[in-house]
Structure formats: structure tokens, C-alpha cells
Amino acid sequence: MNRFSVLKQIKSHVVMGAVIFGAALSVSAQTPASPAAPAKPAAEAKAAAPEASKTGAMGVQSANIFSIAPDANTDPKYADQNNGERGKVQPGNNAPMWRQVGAGANGYSSLPASEAPEAGNLIQPFVQYPGSKLTTAGEAWRQVRNNWIIPYGGSLLLIVILAIALFYYGKGTMKLHGAETGRKIERFTPLERAAHWTNAITFVLLAISGVVIAFGKYFILPIVGSALFGWLTYFLKNVHNFAGPLFAVSLIIVFFTFLKDNWPSKEDITWLLKGGGMFSGQEVASHRFNAGEKVVFWLGVLGLGVIVVASGLVLDKLIPGLIYERGTMQIANMIHGVATILMMGMFLGHIYMGTIGMQGAYSAMRTGYVDETWAKEHHELWYNDIKAGKIPAQRSPEAVAHGGPASTSASA
Numbered sequence: 001m002n003r004f005s006v007l008k009q010i011k012s013h014v015v016m017g018a019v020i021f022g023a024a025l026s027v028s029a030q031t032p033a034s035p036a037a038p039a040k041p042a043a044e045a046k047a048a049a050p051e052a053s054k055t056g057a058m059g060v061q062s063a064n065i066f067s068i069a070p071d072a073n074t075d076p077k078y079a080d081q082n083n084g085e086r087g088k089v090q091p092g093n094n095a096p097m098w099r100q101v102g103a104g105a106n107g108y109s110s111l112p113a114s115e116a117p118e119a120g121n122l123i124q125p126f127v128q129y130p131g132s133k134l135t136t137a138g139e140a141w142r143q144v145r146n147n148w149i150i151p152y153g154g155s156l157l158l159i160v161i162l163a164i165a166l167f168y169y170g171k172g173t174m175k176l177h178g179a180e181t182g183r184k185i186e187r188f189t190p191l192e193r194a195a196h197w198t199n200a201i202t203f204v205l206l207a208i209s210g211v212v213i214a215f216g217k218y219f220i221l222p223i224v225g226s227a228l229f230g231w232l233t234y235f236l237k238n239v240h241n242f243a244g245p246l247f248a249v250s251l252i253i254v255f256f257t258f259l260k261d262n263w264p265s266k267e268d269i270t271w272l273l274k275g276g277g278m279f280s281g282q283e284v285a286s287h288r289f290n291a292g293e294k295v296v297f298w299l300g301v302l303g304l305g306v307i308v309v310a311s312g313l314v315l316d317k318l319i320p321g322l323i324y325e326r327g328t329m330q331i332a333n334m335i336h337g338v339a340t341i342l343m344m345g346m347f348l349g350h351i352y353m354g355t356i357g358m359q360g361a362y363s364a365m366r367t368g369y370v371d372e373t374w375a376k377e378h379h380e381l382w383y384n385d386i387k388a389g390k391i392p393a394q395r396s397p398e399a400v401a402h403g404g405p406a407s408t409s410a411s412a
């Protein structure tokens with residue numbers, strides 16, 4: 001059989017297929033699908049409007065409902081009719097049923113409530129979430145997300161980034177005033193650094209994937225197009241769902257690891273009143289962690305951390321025994337949205353100070369060591385306690401064994 005006859009055959013098959021498909025399409029177009037009214041109302045309508053069934057085996061033929069008994073609404077009780085009554089005067093007019101559905105009424109469902117608590121409910125009842133009108137819950141959630149969380153949350157993040165950029169532009173990196181001594185103090189043990197970086201890396205993964213999921217359609221979709229954006233958000237959603245529980249565990253470890261040095265002390269008040277000397281250039285004495293770091297610890301790591309993780313675990317459906325209804329997910333989503341934006345705003349400041357904002361800070365958390373000069377200038381009370389022998393300069397077994405960093409490159 002040569003190539004042309006094969007093509008001729010394919011062509012005839014395609015034509016044949018098109019004819020069959022066309023015919024099927026026209027048949028289905030002629031038989032209108034009956035409105036998927038929940039069993040009970042349809043039965044009622046069917047019982048109430050015998051003459052309608054006469055107009056076709058499949059229910060009312062497509063017609064303008066108001067051309068059927070157009071004066072039906074002159075009946076003073078018209079607006080209060082239930083679906084059965086309406087079916088009697090205007091067969092096929094299921095407006096009363098949809099009005100009930102729209103108001104959040106529960107219909108009948110054979111699914112067990114334990115497995116599908118909302119099975120009979122198509123549209124949630126009216127609620128008023130903070131910032132929304134009194135409307136159906138789905139719409140109320142949409143209003144809070146689209147009118148508040150996205151525009152104001154997005155603006156807040158942009159303002160924080162701009163403020164950090166302006167601060168860096170104005171002040172630059174906080175450099176050491178004195179020369180380094182070469183003598184090293186172990187500021188973070190290997191365990192503390194491992195806990196911190198596991199937490200930091202999962203946080204950054206969550207922040208990037210979360211920002212793309214929430215704001216990506218404004219600044220990525222227009223550039224890459226919907227297909228690629230779809231794949232990107234699908235991939236990042238999965239990254240988010242897996243990094244979440246890991247962040248939760250590492251957050252708990254970070255909290256208990258750094259707890260003992262974050263208890264408030266009286267010197268913190270002086271630090272806060274002077275803004276840590278950030279603007280005067282005159283640094284204020286502090287213990288191992290200054291009051292600014294302690295605020296980030298209690299408000300950020302604990303306060304916002306707990307809210308972000310708890311709402312995230314609800315959204316991941318990882319809290320056993322919780323009934324995950326749409327309302328639960330809507331509330332968890334709104335709380336998660338607000339708390340994560342506040343946490344990102346706060347940790348942007350932390351990340352700035354922990355990278356380009358202060359000389360030697362990043363290497364402290366990367367290598368574990370700081371020079372004595374760094375300790376004296378930035379955490380003078382901590383440095384004094386070390387010099388007084390109240391706190392060991394080397395804490396981890398490795399550091400004690402080497403009497404400091406294994407090599408002198410720690411001061412990079």
C-alpha cells in the first residue's frame with residue numbers, strides 16, 4: 001500500500017469521524033441538560049408541574065422562563081413560593097431553589113457527614129470576615145484576600161524592601177571601628193548553626209514559593225505566560241507543602257536552642273530607648289543578643305512563627321481530628337496570609353543585618369566565630385562576661401579541643 005493511499009484512507013477516516021462527531025454534537029445540542037437540581041426540589045417541581053413534563057421527556061424545553069405564565073409574578077405570594085409551588089405556576093423556574101442554595105441552605109446528600117461534612121451545601125451561608133461585606137463565605141474570603149491581604153500585604157513588603165535599601169544607601173554596612181585582635185570567640189556552636197540554617201533555608205523557600213503563589217500573577221505571569229506560570233506555581237506549591245513541616249520542626253529547635261540567651265534584661269530597655277544606636281552611630285551595650293534580636297525572637301520566631309506554622313498545618317490538612325470545611329480553610333488562609341507577610345517583613349530586616357548590614361555578622365553564623373573586637377563593639381556585656389570567665393569563649397567540644405577555630409580563616 002503506497003503513501004498516497006494511506007493519506008487518502010486517513011483523510012476518509014477523518015471525514016467519517018468528523019461526520020459522526022458532528023452528528024453527535026447536534027443531537028446533544030438539541031436535548032437541553034436538565035438543571036442539576038438536588039433530588040428533593042426537582043422531584044417536587046416534577047410533581048408540582050405535571051403539564052411541564054408533557055412538553056418533553058427531558059423536562060422544559062429551552063424557553064424564556066418568563067414567557068411561561070408571564071403573569072405568574074402577579075401572585076402576591078410569588079416571591080415567597082418554594083420550588084414546588086413555583087413549579088406549579090412556572091414549570092422549570094427553579095429560582096426559589098437557587099435562592100435557597102445561594103443563601104447557604106443545605107440540600108440532601110447521601111454522603112456520610114463524617115467524611116463529607118459539607119456535601120449537601122453548594123454555597124456557604126452568609127458571614128462577615130474582617131474587611132468583607134456580609135455575604136456568602138466564599139465571596140467574603142475573596143474580598144478579604146483581594147481587597148486587603150494582596151494589595152496591602154504586597155505594599156508592606158515593597159515598603160520594607162525600599163526602607164532597607166534606603167537605610168543601606170544612607171548608612172552602608174556597619175563596619176568595625178577597631179582593628180581585629182585575631183583572637184576568636186565561639187559565638188555559635190555547630191548545632192546552633194545547623195538549627196539556624198535549616199530554619200533559614202526552609203523559611204526562604206517558603207517565602208519565595210509563597211510570594212509567587214500569592215503575587216506571581218502580577219509580576220511573573222505577564223512575562224512567562226500562563227503555561228510556564230502554571231508549571232512554576234504547581235512546582236512551588238509542592239515545594240511549599242513539603243518545606244512547611246520541615247520549617248515547623250526546625251523553628252521549634254531554633255526556639256529552644258536560643259531561648260536561654262533571649263530572656264529580657266534591664267539593659268534591653270536602654271537599648272530600645274536609644275534604638276540600639278543605629279541612627280546615632282553610637283552602639284549601645286548588650287548581652288549575647290541585643291534587644292532588637294530579642295524582639296525578633298519573641299515576636300518573630302515565637303509569636304508569628306506559631307501562627308504561621310499552625311495555620312500552615314491546617315492548610316496542609318496535617319492537624320489530626322480537625323474537620324476541614326471550606327470555612328476552616330478560608331480562615332486559616334487569611335490568618336496565614338497576614339502572619340506570613342508580617343513575618344517576611346520582620347525577617348527581611350533580620351536577613352539584611354545578618355548579611356550586608358553588619359560586617360562579621362554573616363560569618364558568625366557561617367563559621368561560628370567572631371573576633372574579640374567584634375564582640376566588644378557589638379555585644380559589650382557579653383564580651384565582658386567572657387573576659388570575666390562567666391561565659392566560656394569556646395563552647396563546643398571541637399572549639400574547646402582546638403582552643404578556638406580549627407583554622408584562622410574564620411574571620412572572613
Ligand code: HEM
Nearest residue numbers: 199200203204258289293294297301351354361362364365
Ligand atoms: C537567609 C535567611 C537568614 C539569614 C541570612 C540569617 C542570619 C543570621 C545571622 C548572621 C545571625 C547572627 C546574629 C548575631 O550574631 O547576633 C542570626 C541569628 C539568628 N537568626 Fe537568623 N538568619 C536568617 C533567617 C532566619 C530565620 C528564618 C529565623 C527564624 C524564623 C532566624 C532566627 C535566628 C535566631 C533565633 C538567631 C539568634 C539570635 C537571637 O536569638 O536573637 N534566622 N541569623
